[in-house]
Every structure is written in structure tokens, then in C-alpha cells.
Amino acid sequence: MFTCDYHIHTNISQCAMENMEVEQIIRAQEERGMTEIGFADHCYGFRYRIKKVEDAKKKISQCETAIKVHFGVEAHMLQYRMPSIGIEFASLFDYVLMAPNHYHIPGVSRPDANKPRLIAIHELYMFEAAINCPLTDVIAHPFLFFPRVFGVTKEEMSNFSLEVMSHIDDKRLAAALDMVEDLDIGIELSPKFISFGQNHLIDFYQLCLEHQVKLFIGSGAHSFNELNKISLLEPIISKLGITEKHLWHPYEWKW
Ligand SMILES: [Zn+2]
Numbered sequence: 001m002f003t004c005d006y007h008i009h010t011n012i013s014q015c016a017m018e019n020m021e022v023e024q025i026i027r028a029q030e031e032r033g034m035t036e037i038g039f040a041d042h043c044y045g046f047r048y049r050i051k052k053v054e055d056a057k058k059k060i061s062q063c064e065t066a067i068k069v070h071f072g073v074e075a076h077m078l079q080y081r082m083p084s085i086g087i088e089f090a091s092l093f094d095y096v097l098m099a100p101n102h103y104h105i106p107g108v109s110r111p112d113a114n115k116p117r118l119i120a121i122h123e124l125y126m127f128e129a130a131i132n133c134p135l136t137d138v139i140a141h142p143f144l145f146f147p148r149v150f151g152v153t154k155e156e157m158s159n160f161s162l163e164v165m166s167h168i169d170d171k172r173l174a175a176a177l178d179m180v181e182d183l184d185i186g187i188e189l190s191p192k193f194i195s196f197g198q199n200h201l202i203d204f205y206q207l208c209l210e211h212q213v214k215l216f217i218g219s220g221a222h223s224f225n226e227l228n229k230i231s232l233l234e235p236i237i238s239k240l241g242i243t244e245k246h247l248w249h250p251y252e253w254k255w
Pocket residue numbers: 074099102140141
């Protein structure tokens with residue numbers, strides 16, 4: 001199993017647990033034997049966001065640890081050519097994790113209806129939008145479908161997802177993945193799909209590997225419990241034969 005996790009939320013994200021403090025997370029990850037981690041918060045309040053970024057960077061730099069700690073951000077596409085952050089804000093971070101499918105957030109373009117064919121068309125459109133956005137370093141949880149967003153139960157999710165994927169235009173997806181490889185963009189390998197029974201993602205990750213796309217390991221944790229979920233990826237990593245050479249790692253910027 002790999003010892004990195006580049007998608008961790010601190011309590012800067014309003015949706016994360018209150019006890020998700022930088023130092024405590026680093027200590028917990030030390031105990032788990034992690035060697036490289038990355039914070040990727042969202043929900044930086046508009047007025048205070050620059051100050052929050054500076055405070056978070058300070059907290060990281062003051063924390064003595066042998067772990068390599070990166071500082072990223074999770075943004076999302078609102079629609080084509082419209083990311084939720086601008087270049088100036090993005091430049092404060094080591095990497096931008098761009099979510100194509102934050103459909104629960106107001107302002108994000110949604111499929112016209114919760115029908116599998118329309119969701120497939122829309123998800124691919126948003127995936128292409130994220131790839132074409134010059135700020136994108138990594139695409140967060142593509143083709144991961146959250147049950148409540150589409151009005152289906154967790155039990156129905158597995159079959160529902162397979163039906164959505166059956167409507168994806170294969171040629172367009174292949175062309176999109178070639179562009180991902182060309183631009184050196186990472187694709188997030190997320191343990192979140194496991195509890196939703198989204199086995200279609202194993203085929204998607206397999207396709208990524210066939211197109212020489214690099215995979216990015218991210219738990220998307222909002223709590224200490226969720227940090228442990230990264231280990232749920234183990235069977236997929238061994239099944240797909242993912243090794244170090246298949247991984248995307250953040251750049252090392254000097255702040
Ligand atoms: Zn997300």
C-alpha cells in the first residue's frame with residue numbers, strides 16, 4: 001500500500017469535522033506511517049480567504065515532522081470555462097484538485113434530469129471542462145456518483161452507475177484521457193466509491209492506466225475516521241497492478 005494521501009480536508013472546510021486541525025492530522029498520519037500528505041480544502045470564505053491560506057501555511061511550516069506536507073486546494077467547475085477559483089488564488093497552492101461533479105453546490109451546472117443517459121452526457125461534458133481548465137492539476141473523483149444527488153438509494157447506486165457508464169461515449173472518453181495524459185493531469189483514485197458499490201470505477205481506472213494516465217491517491221477525508229478509508233483501496237491497487245510509476249505526485253514549489 002502506498003503511504004501518501006493528497007486529499008485531506010482540515011476544519012477550514014465548513015463540511016469537515018471541527019477537530020480536523022493541521023497538527024493533529026499530521027500526528028495521526030505519522031502514526032499510520034504515511035510519508036507524504038496534502039491538504040486540499042475548499043470553502044475558503046470570500047473575505048477572509050487569503051488570510052486563511054496564510055494561516056494554514058504558517059501552521060504547516062511550524063509543525064515539525066518527517067512527513068512531506070503539500071498544500072493544495074479543492075476547487076470545482078461551475079460549467080465549461082468557469083472554475084470556482086481564479087488564477088491568482090490558485091497560484092497560492094502547490095496544486096489544484098478540480099472537481100467536475102460537485103452537483104450539490106449551488107451554481108454548479110447539473111444534468112437536465114436524473115436520467116442515466118443525461119447524467120452520462122453531462123458528467124463527460126464536465127470532465128472535459130475540468131481537463132480544459134488551465135488551473136487543473138488533478139481531477140477530483142470523476143464519475144463518482146453520490147446517491148442523494150441523483151435521488152437514488154445506496155442499494156440502487158451500483159446498477160444505476162453501471163447504466164450511466166453504458167451511455168458514455170467511449171471515443172470521446174478515450175480522447176479526453178489522451179488529453180489528460182498529454183497535460184500531465186492526475187486522476188484521483190478515491191476510496192469513497194467503495195461504500196457506494198460503484199464498481200464501474202474499477203473499469204474507469206483500468207482505462208486510465210491503458211491511456212498512461214497517472215493516478216492521484218486521495219481519501220477526501222473530512223474526519224479522522226475517513227483518513228483510514230484510504231486502506232480500502234488496497235484490493236483495487238493490487239487488482240489493477242498499480243505501482244509507484246503509475247502515481248501522480250504534487251510538484252514541489254518553493255513558497
Ligand atoms: Zn469533492
